[in-house]
Amino acid sequence: MEKKLKNIFVRGPVAAAFIADSIQKHSTQTGIGAHSIFLGQVRNDVVNGKTVTAIDYTTYEEMALEQMHGIREAIFEKYELTCMHVYHSLGTVKAGEISLFVFTSAKHRKPAIAACEEVVERIKKELPVWGKEVFEDTTYQWKENHP
Amino acid sequence: MEKKLKNIFVRGPVAAAFIADSIQKHSTQTGIGAHSIFLGQVRNDVVNGKTVTAIDYTTYEEMALEQMHGIREAIFEKYELTCMHVYHSLGTVKAGEISLFVFTSAKHRKPAIAACEEVVERIKKELPVWGKEVFEDTTYQWKENHP
Amino acid sequence: MKEITVLSFGAVADILGQSNLKLSNLSSTDELMQQLEKEYPALKNIPYAIAVNKQLVTGSASLEHNAIVALLPPFSGG
Amino acid sequence: MKEITVLSFGAVADILGQSNLKLSNLSSTDELMQQLEKEYPALKNIPYAIAVNKQLVTGSASLEHNAIVALLPPFSGG
Numbered sequence: 377m378e379k380k381l382k383n384i385f386v387r388g389p390v391a392a393a394f395i396a397d398s399i400q401k402h403s404t405q406t407g408i409g410a411h412s413i414f415l416g417q418v419r420n421d422v423v424n425g426k427t428v429t430a431i432d433y434t435t436y437e438e439m440a441l442e443q444m445h446g447i448r449e450a451i452f453e454k455y456e457l458t459c460m461h462v463y464h465s466l467g468t469v470k471a472g473e474i475s476l477f478v479f480t481s482a483k484h485r486k487p488a489i490a491a492c493e494e495v496v497e498r499i500k501k502e503l504p505v506w507g508k509e510v511f512e513d514t515t516y517q518w519k520e521n522h523p
Numbered sequence: 524m525e526k527k528l529k530n531i532f533v534r535g536p537v538a539a540a541f542i543a544d545s546i547q548k549h550s551t552q553t554g555i556g557a558h559s560i561f562l563g564q565v566r567n568d569v570v571n572g573k574t575v576t577a578i579d580y581t582t583y584e585e586m587a588l589e590q591m592h593g594i595r596e597a598i599f600e601k602y603e604l605t606c607m608h609v610y611h612s613l614g615t616v617k618a619g620e621i622s623l624f625v626f627t628s629a630k631h632r633k634p635a636i637a638a639c640e641e642v643v644e645r646i647k648k649e650l651p652v653w654g655k656e657v658f659e660d661t662t663y664q665w666k667e668n669h670p
Numbered sequence: 671m672k673e674i675t676v677l678s679f680g681a682v683a684d685i686l687g688q689s690n691l692k693l694s695n696l697s698s699t700d701e702l703m704q705q706l707e708k709e710y711p712a713l714k715n716i717p718y719a720i721a722v723n724k725q726l727v728t729g730s731a732s733l734e735h736n737a738i739v740a741l742l743p744p745f746s747g748g
Numbered sequence: 749m750k751e752i753t754v755l756s757f758g759a760v761a762d763i764l765g766q767s768n769l770k771l772s773n774l775s776s777t778d779e780l781m782q783q784l785e786k787e788y789p790a791l792k793n794i795p796y797a798i799a800v801n802k803q804l805v806t807g808s809a810s811l812e813h814n815a816i817v818a819l820l821p822p823f824s825g826g
Binding site: 396403405406407411419489 | 540542543546547550552554556557558559561562563564565567618619620630632636639640643
């Protein structure tokens, strides 16, 4: 592969301060009228009486970044976007912490909102990423995405 | 009116740090799996050769808060949301600054995303708020919302 | 004597030159509009909706004592 | 000699007990699956997709020397 693929993965949770920085950086792009943001947060689901305390994320990184590259190209083709940023956690993300941050910006609200939703759906469906739901007693189960 | 109406109006722009705080506060609500956020940012549109430098927002506050109360009730009726927050600027918001912050949270992504979009559309259509687009030379025009 | 308050906003307030008017002896929104458009002809050229006591009205609405009538140009929040 | 690399993830890696295998003399993904399912019967009970050189394949695909085969249980990112 010669093409340079943009990384989307970060170690551990996405911090609220990081999100604020990303938003702040766009204040110089005064052609933007609308931002749409999606955040995935780890839930402490209870399964058979045991509570999820964290999700441990792994990926097939080379393939995931290629898939994400294709998604990005298709989204920019389809929507009039100014920019798009995606960050996904790897490793441990505790309940209440954020594991996915999708951020789309456009002149008008409709493309920003529609693109953000489509990117989230495609990430969940197409990126080779796996979440291991870890319980209090250190047992685990593999997460299944809600359709 | 006996009912207590939640205020949504803030003086001046919505700061990125305020958005980060709002996100951070939800980390204790570990039943939340998805947040959807919309941010409206003031554009420096060029109209007949003159550049918009800021929007000055005014409202009919008593009516706007009643309308917003109705929107909130309808949205909670329609979607399985954990919570919803809305902040709209009044007064001067400069190009590049944020004038609208809509934040919905839910167990699953679909209600969070759909509710956020619907709230944004209803705010733009139903809230008695007016934006005065101020140009560099202090002349102005009344903003018209993009459909 | 029947008194009403007229609140105006945005482009309507620009035309009226004020955002808060007290008027007397007007029995309906139609009558109010006729009087205002006579005094401020530019009002005829812009779109606006009318709310009485914070409720949007369509057609003419009768006005009680102390009614608050708001003249609302197209909303442009967000 | 034809060599391939097998990468496994999530529940598949749990069953194989490793995430990176080197195997020789396999000409297709079908042949690979037969060999793996024989050695790790639990594989038959879980769903997974197959990618060859990062491209998802449906049906059987032939394997070149140095092919990278990935065994991918249902994705659960986000």
